[in-house]
Amino acid sequence: xxxxxxxxxxxxxxxxxxxxxxxxxxxxxxxxxxxxxxxxxxxxxxxxxxxxxxxxxxxxxxxxxxxxxxxxxxxxxxxxxxxxxxxxxxxxxxxxxxxxxxxxxxxxxxxxxxxxxxxxxxxxxxxxxxxxxxxxxxxxxxxxxxxxxxxxxxxxxxxxxxxxxxxxxxxxxxxxxxxxxxxxxxxxxxxxxxxxxxxxxxxxxxxxxxxxxxxxxxxxxxxxxxxxxxxxxxxxxxxxxxxxxxxxxxxxxxxxxxxxxxxxxxxxxxxxxxxxxxxxxxxxxxxxxxxxxxxxxxxxxxxxxxxxxxxxxxxxxxxxxxxxxxxxxxxxxxxxxxxxxxxxxxxxxxxxxxxxxxxxxxxxxxxxxxxxxxxxxxxxxxxxxxxxxxxxxxxxxxxxxxxxxxxxxxxxxxxxxxxxxxxxxxxxxxxxxxxxxxxxxxxxxxxxxxxxxxxxxx
Numbered sequence: 506x507x508x509x510x511x512x513x514x515x516x517x518x519x520x521x522x523x524x525x526x527x528x529x530x531x532x533x534x535x536x537x538x539x540x541x542x543x544x545x546x547x548x549x550x551x552x553x554x555x556x557x558x559x560x561x562x563x564x565x566x567x568x569x570x571x572x573x574x575x576x577x578x579x580x581x582x583x584x585x586x587x588x589x590x591x592x593x594x595x596x597x598x599x600x601x602x603x604x605x606x607x608x609x610x611x612x613x614x615x616x617x618x619x620x621x622x623x624x625x626x627x628x629x630x631x632x633x634x635x636x637x638x639x640x641x642x643x644x645x646x647x648x649x650x651x652x653x654x655x656x657x658x659x660x661x662x663x664x665x666x667x668x669x670x671x672x673x674x675x676x677x678x679x680x681x682x683x684x685x686x687x688x689x690x691x692x693x694x695x696x697x698x699x700x701x702x703x704x705x706x707x708x709x710x711x712x713x714x715x716x717x718x719x720x721x722x723x724x725x726x727x728x729x730x731x732x733x734x735x736x737x738x739x740x741x742x743x744x745x746x747x748x749x750x751x752x753x754x755x756x757x758x759x760x761x762x763x764x765x766x767x768x769x770x771x772x773x774x775x776x777x778x779x780x781x782x783x784x785x786x787x788x789x790x791x792x793x794x795x796x797x798x799x800x801x802x803x804x805x806x807x808x809x810x811x812x813x814x815x816x817x818x819x820x821x822x823x824x825x826x827x828x829x830x831x832x833x834x835x836x837x838x839x840x841x842x843x844x845x846x847x848x849x850x851x852x853x854x855x856x857x858x859x860x861x862x863x864x865x866x867x868x869x870x871x872x873x874x875x876x877x878x879x880x881x882x883x884x885x886x887x888x889x890x891x892x893x894x895x896x897x898x899x900x901x902x903x904x905x906x907x908x909x910x911x912x913x914x915x916x917x918x919x920x921x922x923x924x925x926x927x928x929x930x931x932x933x934x935x936x937x938x939x940x941x942x943x944x945x946x947x948x949x950x951x952x953x954x955x956x957x958x959x960x961x962x963x
Contacts, residue, residue, distance in 0.1 A: 520683045522734040523673055527687025528694065529727025530666045533625055533658040534594055535695035536720045538814045539840045541587070542703075543636075543713035548582045548648065551641045582648050587815045588959060591952035593652045594659040595810065598945040601663035606938060608664065609671065615735055617668050621661035622728040628658045629721045636714045667941045674925040674937030676743045681925065681937065682855040685918040689851040692844025694723070700836050791932050795939065797865055798924040801872045802940055803947035805917045808875045809909075810951025811958055812882050813843055817906070820887045822899050838903055843910040850914025854922065857915075862923050868916070875912055881905050883962050890962055917944070 608617060632654060640647035673680040698719050699712075706712035734740055792799075817839045822830040860867035884895035885902045896902065924940045925933040 519676070519734065519737055519739050520680060522730045522737070522740075523669070523680050523683040524687040524690070525727055525730040526665075526669050526734070527684035528691040529622065529687075529724055529730075530662055530669060530684075531688040531691040532695065532720060532723055532727070533629070533662055535692045535844070536629075536698075536717065537590060537594070537655060537658075538587070538818075539692075539695040539699045539836070540713060540716060541814070541818055541835065543709050543716070544586050544651075545579065545583050546709040547640055548580070548586060548644055550580050551644075582644060586648075587818055588952070588956050589648075589652060590655060591810060591815055591955060592949075593655045595945065595949035595952040597656050597660045598663040598666075599942070599949045601660045602667050602938075602942040602945045605664050605667040606942075609668065609938075614668055614672065617664050618731050619728065621664045621668075622724060622731065624661045625658050625665075626721055626724045626728070628654050628661075629717055629724065633714060633717045633721065636710055636717060663945060666945070667938050670921070670937040670941040671934040672740075672744070674933040675930075676740070678922045678926060679855055681921050682851070682918055685854070685914070685921055686848065686851040689844065689848030689914050693841070693848050695720075696836060696841035696844050700833065700841065703832065703836065788935060791928050791936050791939065794927045795924040795936050797869060798920045798927075799939060799943040801868060801920045802917055802924075802943040803950070804872050805875060805913060805920070806944055806947030807951040807954070808878055809913050810948045811879050811954045812909070812951075814839065815952075815955035815959060816879070816882050816887060816962070817843070820882065820885045820902055823886055823894075823897055824899070834899075838899070838906060842903060842906040843913075846907050846910030847914035850911040850916075851918045852914075854915050854918035858919065860919070862926065868919065868923075871912070872916055875909075875916075878905065878909050879958055883958070887962055892962070 605617070632651075635647070635651075669684055670681065673684050698716055702712035702715045702719075706715060818835060820835075820839065822834040822838075824830045860871055881896075882902075882905060885905070886894045886897070921937075921940050921944075925936040928936045
């Protein structure tokens with residue numbers, strides 16, 4: 506059926522709105538992990554002279570020793586932070602992805618989206634306030650409160666993420682790609698914002714203040730984009746088609762129940778599934794059709810979170826004494842490089858479909874090959890470590906990050922696009938939510954495995 510002209514999306518407005526909402530759903534996670542230098546500053550020992558983890562006198566010839574001021578000088582809270590951050594972010598994500606499948610039947614989409622975005626914004630306002638408070642005398646409490654904020658933010662983020670994938674799945678596949686590309690851009694934006702604030706600020710607190718305030722502004726814009734999208738005729742037309750199909754089927758089921766209560770000779774001769782069996786059977790059918798794509802999404806993000814950021818953030822340059830090596834190496838080569846290539850991979854997935862939709866085995870093999878990345882990063886100059894460094898040139902690490910980010914963005918987006926196309930249009934939203942749950946399950950499992958990987962290396 507052709508879309509009525511009055512419901513056509515002009516100037517790609519709906520694509521832009523989904524892009525912005527996708528950016529907003531992962532923006533909190535990206536801002537928290539990218540501000541690594543700020544967290545290390547806030548959690549440093551009270552009498553420490555090492556206010557920033559910048560190496561000073563590192564001789565690149567010694568490939569097992571740690572430079573002064575590196576992660577070897579961190580206290581227990583600093584060493585634990587990135588792993589704890591990932592775990593506190595991803596476990597609630599999984600729980601609330603599941604919870605959202607119940608909430609979407611009882612709470613309207615608008616209520617879920619608006620409430621979640623408002624709470625995330627409030628949490629970032631609190632984070633901005635913490636920047637200006639001296640927490641050196643109560644660091645453990647600050648650590649705990651920060652993790653609580655991370656939990657709350659990611660509960661809301663999970664609801665937004667699951668909801669928006671369900672929304673996008675009701676529209677043509679390019680809108681799912683818009684959400685994925687927007688999420689990738691969220692990481693790029695966070696990395697660029699951090700580099701900019703490092704360049705123009707006078708210290709870690711002033712840069713963090715500007716950094717987190719930027720997040721508040723962007724989340725406010727995300728909320729505005731959703732409100733406008735909800736009123737867009739093109740969006741409402743496609744969402745309405747899904748609701749009309751479901752409404753028609755529900756009416757058919759209710760009619761059957763009424764007929765079942767009549768005497769045998771007056772019953773309508775209709776064969777329709779019962780109201781209780783249908784949701785379960787349809788979900789089972791959907792799982793059977795998209796299980797491979799769910800696994801691919803899961804494993805892709807499992808590998809990603811096993812390495813990034815808990816492992817990759819602690820990989821240091823083999824040289825020191827320069828502004829590039831001492832200040833910008835981690836923000837650029839870890840955060841910007843990964844997020845930029847991840848965004849690029851997500852974006853080109855809208856135009857380059859390799860592996861193709863029919864090449865299920867090729868897709869699976871491509872995803873499984875990514876399992877080599879934890880070993881590759883472990884052999885780079887991650888500190889602290891007990892084993893010798895194998896890849897002693899920074900170029901190896903940069904190349905690995907490029908391939909790591911590209912493959913994550915491209916393969917995950919292809920899976921998210923292909924999955925909903927395998928089911929009927931009325932089940933596309935369910936498929937989108939299942940894929941989003943697989944994504945979050947992979948993130949949580951990878952975050953947990955990062956603890957094991959870090960212990961092996963150190």
